[in-house]
Amino acid sequence: xxxxxxxxxxxxxxxxxxxxxxxxxxxxxxxxxxxxxxxxxxxxxxxxxxxxxxxxxxxxxxxxxxxxxxxxxxxxxxxxxxxxxxxxxxxxxxxxxxxxxxxxxxxxxxxxxxxxxxxxxxxxxxxxxxxxxxxxxxxxxxxxxxxxxxxxxxxxxxxxxxxxxxxxxxxxxxxxxxxxxxxxxxxxxxxxxxxxxxxxxxxxxxxxxx
Amino acid sequence: xxxxxxxxxxxxxxxxxxxxxxxxxxxxxxxxxxxxxxxxxxxxxxxxxxxxxxxxxxxxxxxxxxxxxxxxxxxxxxxxxxxxxxxxxxxxxxxxxxxxxxxxxxxxxxxxxxxxxxxxxxxxxxxxxxxxxxxxxxxxxxxxxxxxxxxxxxxxxxxxxxxxxxxxxxxxxxxxxxxxxxxxxxxxxxxxxxxxxxxxxxxxxxxxxxxxxxxxxxxxxxxxxxxxxxxxxxxxxxxxxxxxxxxxxxxxxxxxxxxxxxxxxxxxxxxx
Ligand SMILES: NC(=O)c1ccc[n+]([C@@H]2O[C@H](COP(=O)([O-])OP(=O)(O)OC[C@H]3O[C@@H](n4cnc5c(N)ncnc54)[C@H](OP(=O)(O)O)[C@@H]3O)[C@@H](O)[C@H]2O)c1
Numbered sequence: 008x009x010x011x012x013x014x015x016x017x018x019x020x021x022x023x024x025x026x027x028x029x030x031x032x033x034x035x036x037x038x039x040x041x042x043x044x045x046x047x048x049x050x051x052x053x054x055x056x057x058x059x060x061x062x063x064x065x066x067x068x069x070x071x072x073x074x075x076x077x078x079x080x081x082x083x084x085x086x087x088x089x090x091x092x093x094x095x096x097x098x099x100x101x102x103x104x105x106x107x108x109x110x111x112x113x114x115x116x117x118x119x120x121x122x123x124x125x126x127x128x129x130x131x132x133x134x135x136x137x138x139x140x141x142x143x144x145x146x147x148x149x150x151x152x153x154x155x156x157x158x159x160x161x162x163x164x165x166x167x168x169x170x171x172x173x174x175x176x177x178x179x180x181x182x183x184x185x186x187x188x189x190x191x192x193x194x195x196x197x198x199x200x201x202x203x204x205x206x207x208x209x210x211x212x213x214x215x216x217x
Numbered sequence: 218x219x220x221x222x223x224x225x226x227x228x229x230x231x232x233x234x235x236x237x238x239x240x241x242x243x244x245x246x247x248x249x250x251x252x253x254x255x256x257x258x259x260x261x262x263x264x265x266x267x268x269x270x271x272x273x274x275x276x277x278x279x280x281x282x283x284x285x286x287x288x289x290x291x292x293x294x295x296x297x298x299x300x301x302x303x304x305x306x307x308x309x310x311x312x313x314x315x316x317x318x319x320x321x322x323x324x325x326x327x328x329x330x331x332x333x334x335x336x337x338x339x340x341x342x343x344x345x346x347x348x349x350x351x352x353x354x355x356x357x358x359x360x361x362x363x364x365x366x367x368x369x370x371x372x373x374x375x376x377x378x379x380x381x382x383x384x385x386x387x388x389x390x391x392x393x394x395x396x397x398x399x400x401x402x403x404x405x406x407x408x409x410x411x412x413x414x415x416x417x418x419x420x421x422x423x424x425x426x427x428x429x430x431x432x433x434x435x436x437x438x439x440x441x442x443x444x445x446x447x448x449x450x451x452x453x454x455x456x457x458x459x460x461x462x463x464x465x466x467x468x469x470x471x472x473x474x475x476x477x478x479x480x481x482x483x484x485x486x487x488x489x
Contacts, residue, residue: 075477114487121483125355125476153487155291155326204488207357 050103053087054150074100076124083112083133084217093131093215104148108141109134109214111148113201114160118151120208128210132201136216222435223455224252224286224397226444227261230404235264237446242268244448246276248455252284254373254397254442256323257308262287266313285312286319286371288352289333291326291486299332305340319371321350324486325358334367352399353482353489356384363392371395375480376439377403378415378430378473390438398434400479401441402427412473418466425453432457433470 035044078098081090090101100122102115112132120130144152149162156162198214205212225245232238238261242253255261269285272278293304305320320340322333340346350371351358362368372389376382376398389396403409409430419429431454434441445451462470482489 076475117488118483119481121478121481121489153291153484155295156487158295159328209357 047105050105050147051150054102054104054147074122077122077128078124079129079131080116080119080123081131081133082115082119083107083131083215084135084138085133090131090133093133094129102151104145106138106145107134107148108138108143109201110142111144113204114144114156115148115151116201116212117204118153118156120205120210123210126209130205130210130212131215132212133215133217139216222440222458223250223431224254224284224440224442225250225451226254226399226442227265228254228256228259228399228444230446231259231261231444232446233260235267238264239268239271241446241448241451243272243276244451245455246272246278248452250451250455251278251282252286252318254286254399255312256288257290257293257304258323262308262311266311270313280314284318285314286321287312287317288321288323289337291324294322294326294329294333299329299336301333301336302340305345309345316344317346319348319350320346321352321371321373323352324482325351325354325489326486327488338367348395350395350397353480353486354385355482356388359385359388359392359394368392368394371397373397373399373442375400375478376434377401378409378412378433378470379403379406379475379477381471381474383471386437386439396439397442398439399442401434401443402430403477403479406477406479408475408477409473414469414473418462418469421466422460422462424457424460427454428457429462430470432460432462433467436462436467437471 035041076098077100078096079094079100081094081099081101083102083104084107085093085101086103087101090103091099100119102119104112104115107115109132112134116130116132120128123130144160144162149157152160152162201214202212225242227238232241242265253265255265265285269280269283272283273280287308289301289304293301297304305317308320309315309317320337322330322337325333334349334351337346337349341349348370350369350373351362352373354372354374359368359372372385372394374382374385374396376386376396377400380403386396388394405427409415410426412426415426415429419426422429422432424432427450431441431443435457443454445454
């Protein structure tokens with residue numbers, strides 16, 4: 008009996024999500040904002056694929072990732088192509104986080120640094136000058152976070168919100184692209200803390216303001 | 218030397234439904250494998266508890282002959298702020314035992330590690346846990362723990378021919394720490410399955426490739442924690458105690474090392 012009730016509830020939930028999805032699409036089309044929306048969607052999907060590739064457990068039936076022991080990990084406000092040029096190595100993994108703060112990029116580094124080779128790797132955090140001292144995490148960054156981090160930082164832990172920010176936090180996502188953003192508190196960071204973190208783990212860390 | 222040197226894992230790739238799990242575990246026990254690894258996140262603690270009872274009724278295998286190991290998961294460390302006593306108790310209740318042979322920290326989340334470790338040491342002092350351990354650590358962690366005088370009894374790390382962990386193993390052996398290798402076959406990754414080197418070494422001993430790799434772990438002083446859903450494979454892997462690899466062949470197996478890591482630690486344990 009409870010199985011049937013759950014099924015009905017799930018169907019209702021799916022229908023409500025579909026309607027919401029169509030309404031949001033309609034708003035974007037009518038307001039002419041479909042281009043930024045498409046960009047955000049593409050970034051979200053690319054990040055999700057990176058997470059899946061990096062974390063086998065999330066995609067047990069997918070192709071097991073062979074991306075390991077990278078020379079360089081570039082995280083932040085920089086396109087994958089530019090990141091590749093910046094690092095100069097073929098074994099570069101890049102994570103594009105539009106409008107990220109230093110705190111956001113650093114937290115993503117804490118989650119992804121194991122992709123680097125064990126000794127002598129390099130991490131680059133790329134942050135726009137105007138965002139360097141800002142605090143907070145966007146859904147782009149949160150999609151990389153472990154549940155323990157989400158709890159520790161008291162962030163919104165909605166699966167949908169994390170996977171497709173443009174659909175579920177459209178205003179915030181567009182604000183990120185426009186350069187203004189809603190913020191959540193994050194502790195202040197200094198370069199020293201980040202470089203000590205990297206050094207202890209056997210790789211070098213660099214913060215680039217753009 | 219016998220199959221008691223193998224640990225049967227009940228993690229991601231193992232059978233999850235009760236009947237299949239019972240079948241493979243009975244097959245393992247029939248071949249002398251008496252050590253089992255679980256964790257709350259595997260969802261097998263309760264099932265194992267039932268199976269252990271049935272092992273006692275149907276095969277006369279009592280608790281003392283078994284080696285039962287479980288773990289403290291990251292969320293448990295966080296939820297209790299490291300006071301994991303109640304989580305150990307709940308694991309014992311599920312497993313139907315009054316003590317644990319070994320309790321490991323699954324992922325040493327830095328924010329909650331110190332208190333969790335203290336708690337594990339207390340559990341050991343109270344006789345509730347026989348061995349304490351930590352999974353997923355590297356050489357730098359071991360060095361740090363040694364400085365603080367807090368070395369574990371057991372270390373469980375991802376180790377297989379694609380990732381030989383020389384530094385960690387030398388350190389552990391020098392300090393009397395038992396090393397367990399999880400994913401000892403790297404889930405039979407094609408770089409292991411198709412390796413000409415491994416095929417040659419296996420043929421030389423008339424053994425299967427999987428048996429050869431498991432034997433390499435034993436011969437290098439490491440206890441493999443393997444799993445399979447297949448009864449035949451469990452039986453096959455229990456049959457590795459009638460041969461021994463030569464030094465040269467051990468070196469050949471280790472020559473596959475490329476420091477490949479299946480489970481990215483920082484994704485599962487941020488800031489590790
Ligand atoms: N501490 C930790 O963080 C951690 C992490 C991961 C795992 N573990 C522990 O380690 C245990 C083993 O881990 P694992 O499953 O990754 O290790 P594994 O034993 O290396 O891999 C098991 C997988 O390999 C397959 N396999 C074995 N031999 C094969 C062959 N000859 N041909 C094709 N496939 C073959 C099995 O399939 P079949 O079922 O078809 O035989 C199974 O899917 C887990 O159960 C768990 O207890 C601990």
